[in-house]
Amino acid sequence: MNEKKELTQEDIAMKLLFPLWECIDSSYKEKYKTEVWQHFENNIRVAAYTSKLNYFLSKILKLMPIDLMAKFLKNVNEVMNSGDDKKILKWLRSETTYLVLQVRVLRQEINDSYKLFEEEK
Amino acid sequence: MNEQTEIAEDNRRSRLNRLLVCAGHPCEILYGFSSDKIYGDEKGICRITGKESTGLKFDDWVKDTFTDYASLYPGTIISNKALFCFEEASELIARKVNKDKLQRFRTYTHIVIKDKWFVLTKAQKKEIYDLIINNEPDVCVISDSGQRHLLFKHKIGTWQFEDQFIQRDKETLTKIKLIGDELISNNFSKAEMLSGNYIQHRVMKYGIKKWKLAEDKLREYRGSAIFDLSIWLSQKEGEKDE
Numbered sequence: 001m002n003e004k005k006e007l008t009q010e011d012i013a014m015k016l017l018f019p020l021w022e023c024i025d026s027s028y029k030e031k032y033k034t035e036v037w038q039h040f041e042n043n044i045r046v047a048a049y050t051s052k053l054n055y056f057l058s059k060i061l062k063l064m065p066i067d068l069m070a071k072f073l074k075n076v077n078e079v080m081n082s083g084d085d086k087k088i089l090k091w092l093r094s095e096t097t098y099l100v101l102q103v104r105v106l107r108q109e110i111n112d113s114y115k116l117f118e119e120e121k
Numbered sequence: 122m123n124e125q126t127e128i129a130e131d132n133r134r135s136r137l138n139r140l141l142v143c144a145g146h147p148c149e150i151l152y153g154f155s156s157d158k159i160y161g162d163e164k165g166i167c168r169i170t171g172k173e174s175t176g177l178k179f180d181d182w183v184k185d186t187f188t189d190y191a192s193l194y195p196g197t198i199i200s201n202k203a204l205f206c207f208e209e210a211s212e213l214i215a216r217k218v219n220k221d222k223l224q225r226f227r228t229y230t231h232i233v234i235k236d237k238w239f240v241l242t243k244a245q246k247k248e249i250y251d252l253i254i255n256n257e258p259d260v261c262v263i264s265d266s267g268q269r270h271l272l273f274k275h276k277i278g279t280w281q282f283e284d285q286f287i288q289r290d291k292e293t294l295t296k297i298k299l300i301g302d303e304l305i306s307n308n309f310s311k312a313e314m315l316s317g318n319y320i321q322h323r324v325m326k327y328g329i330k331k332w333k334l335a336e337d338k339l340r341e342y343r344g345s346a347i348f349d350l351s352i353w354l355s356q357k358e359g360e361k362d363e
């Protein structure tokens with residue numbers, strides 16, 4: 001039987017927000033180095049004031065210079081097609097800080113392991 | 122204390138107790154602590170207490186800046202009892218807070234417990250919390266801005282925080298305040314707690330999981346009057362009142 005797995009807040013952070021973060025134009029990240037995470041959080045919250053996840057996606061793509069890479073599409077589509085638009089949009093509005101921080105921690109972990117790898121080389 | 126002062130004090134206490142029992146209006150309770158100051162002798166119905174009394178003609182007394190007409194009773198005067206609580210240069214308040222200059226009534230938090238009247242500043246949060254949590258105040262008007270007259274619209278039996286009347290719920294107040302104390306001790310601001318919008322690096326420093334637990338509890342109450350009061354009363358660990 002093909003049972004559909006319910007998405008958690010952590011899944012939303014990893015499968016939707018992490019790809020969005022990773023695909024923000026690097027010059028934008030450089031330009032707003034100190035406040036880019038806060039920009040990201042605020043824009044996620046703003047874009048989530050809608051009724052459908054695909055409206056959210058097009059809104060966030062307009063608000064920030066994001067060019068979604070093909071390697072992330074599978075995960076993003078999984079969230080987009082989950083059918084839980086109402087619940088996920090509510091999380092994106094009211095749990096924004098928590099969700100974005102999950103992404104931030106993951107990014108930090110990747111950076112740290114990359115640094116460690118470079119040092120060991 | 123000599124015999125005469127003792128008698129005078131006893132009289133004052135019994136008069137006050139009578140007032141506390143039968144008075145329906147906070148201005149009447151507070152006036153019980155005064156030396157029965159007379160501001161005027163115009164007879165009529167007081168627009169503040171709604172009772173027949175003597176004082177000043179309301180229209181002569183009221184300023185253009187007064188906008189709280191919705192809280193008034195129909196009438197023609199403002200009674201001496203009410204005028205006492207609108208004083209802008211009170212010698213009695215100055216004495217109570219140990220100030221040289223005459224003080225405004227509206228600047229302070231007023232709490233009456235049995236026959237004791239506490240006049241506190243907004244810096245005395247711990248004292249305010251202790252008073253309301255360990256007693257059942259007859260009057261409890263907590264002022265934050267100190268800009269508006271609050272006492273005249275107080276509803277006995279509630280905690281009044283600025284313009285908000287709060288159903289007394291010591292358990293909830295303490296529950297929220299403890300979380301507020303913990304977060305404030307870890308450098309979160311009251312504005313963050315009130316709005317629910319936190320600075321990310323503070324959350325990371327504190328620990329995301331720990332913060333999430335606290336925030337989930339706060340979220341249940343955000344937007345309610347008791348939440349605003351509890352967060353206002355929150356203080357850093359070990360922080361002392363002025």
